[in-house]
Amino acid sequence: MQQAVSNPAAPAGYNVWRGTLAGASASLIGIGLARFAYTPLLPAIIGAHWFPASTAAYLGAANLGGYLAGALLAGAMVRVAKPATVLRAMMLLATLAFVACAAPVSFLWFFVWRLASGLSGGALMVLAAPTILAHVPAARRGFASGGIFTGIGLGIAASGTIVPILLHQGLTATWLGLATVSLLLTVVAWNGWPEHAAPVHADPHSRFEKAPAYPRAGLRALYVEYGLNAVGLVPHMLFLVDFVARGLGRGVEAGAEFWVLYGIGAIVGPLAAGHLADRAGFGPALRVAFLVQAAAVAIPAAGLFGSAGLMVSALVVGAFTPGIVPLALGRVNELLAHHPSAVKPAWSRATTSFAVMQALAAYGLSFVFSSSGGNYRMLYVIGAGALVLALAVELFSARRAK
Incomplete structure (x- = not known):
């Protein structure tokens, strides 16, 4: 149809x-x-x-x-x-x-x-x-x-x-x-x-067919996933420079260099994510995004691959800091293709979910950091876990929709 x-x-x-x-x-x-x-x-x-x-x-x-x-x-x-x-x-x-x-x-x-x-x-x-x-x-x-x-x-x-x-x-x-x-x-x-x-263009055949149901379950799942993604981004957003400078003992200048890598990733991320979505669809692109981010955030958590691994982690997470936004918005448009007037309210709720979870994660991870005596790796474990959970919610939602 x-x-x-x-x-x-x-x-x-x-x-x-x-x-x-x-x-x-x-x-x-x-x-x-x-x-x-x-x-x-x-x-x-x-x-x-x-x-x-x-x-x-x-x-x-x-x-x-x-x-x-x-x-x-x-x-x-x-x-x-x-x-x-x-x-x-x-x-x-x-x-x-x-x-x-x-x-x-x-x-x-x-x-x-x-x-x-x-x-x-x-x-x-x-x-x-x-x-x-x-x-x-x-x-x-x-x-x-x-x-x-x-x-x-x-x-x-x-x-x-x-x-x-x-x-x-x-x-x-x-x-x-x-x-x-x-x-x-x-x-x-x-x-x-x-x-x-x-202008709204109606399908001439649609009057003979029942309009698709409003996808409430899919939207709710997306709100949860988008909020969890915000949690996964916070360790890099708040602690990357400090982790390199003090946690690894490399100094402020080295920390600033990794922040530049994070920024370079952020420039190319939205266009790369959008190109992927145009080719594969927004649902599959979101699943790839959750998986890749989880792996990137897990690198500093596990201390893998030394400086090269941390550089890749900074670039990838930097890319998805803004790159996840067009994927989530595109998914809202996909889910509401038959209900275009609902796109802005749905996107407002998704943005609110992201903002609330980002703020809670910022304060929560700051508390974990101080109460754990400055354990940086614990922060990245929590971030990676949130992204794995986001992927699980998306896979469950997609399977249920089928």
Whole structure:
């Protein structure tokens, strides 16, 4: 049976490539810069006595809290205004937050604006890609979503390269530099958003056939898998540099080199994942992703293959940090091919699951690390176990669906 609802071609007058560039700009601002640029800024903020170490850590958590709020509120935002209007507003909000953080007015001031930057990132993550992909032919959605989420990888790479260069000019100049980049990307994306919803094409034969049931079980399984994947990523995201520098005794410079490898992987990951999905389908691509990530996270847990193994681990996990996003979104689109109006709410729930589990894992693994006397390998064992569990849930769900 043919799909009852599909988008076989982009609407006349809409430039898909320009839309993909707009989506990439949004993910670069909302996640790549608003979240990941804070990591290399944190030591400088403490060193410049803007805030003490304990307080500065809470400012990092404020962005994660705002991200969760943005993911939850995105649906309400587009009920009030058009998606294109909301997306532009969120990019401007992120830009304004960079400007506001250029001076340490007070802890409350900084906290509110870090929260606002997170809120913009959560809303952009939920809304940008579905808004664009509704106008992209189904056969090209993997590549397009990969292009959109490449912005996250570029932001991770920038956090280890551009931000340290800007810091030579001082903290205020660095925040204003990030604001300038954000404003330029907002201008680039401004006219790239579709102003109207994509047309819905009905299958002429569908009126004689019963519409497929809403795939609640498959979606619930995906929410669980996506959340578990977030847990699996946290050990590398939070502890990789420290593990190399202190855990292995190689020093801060060596730790920074592994973070650059992580960033390189993050740049190529979304496009590679999207290409795999276009060829194999999003379901099989997700299974491959869970398996490969579990193996990569297990390498530092087992201490295998020395430096070469750790390099591969950093590259692979870096690739899937943003690379898992287009796979999960593509799977949502696959499951809801006959229910396109449900894609954005479902993607909002998936993003919320990821955000909640990522935040819980960050605090939980920090507790495990401190209570175990600094046992790095235990963190990676937990991460690998979460990814194996995600694969098991996906295999069970696929078998049940058959």
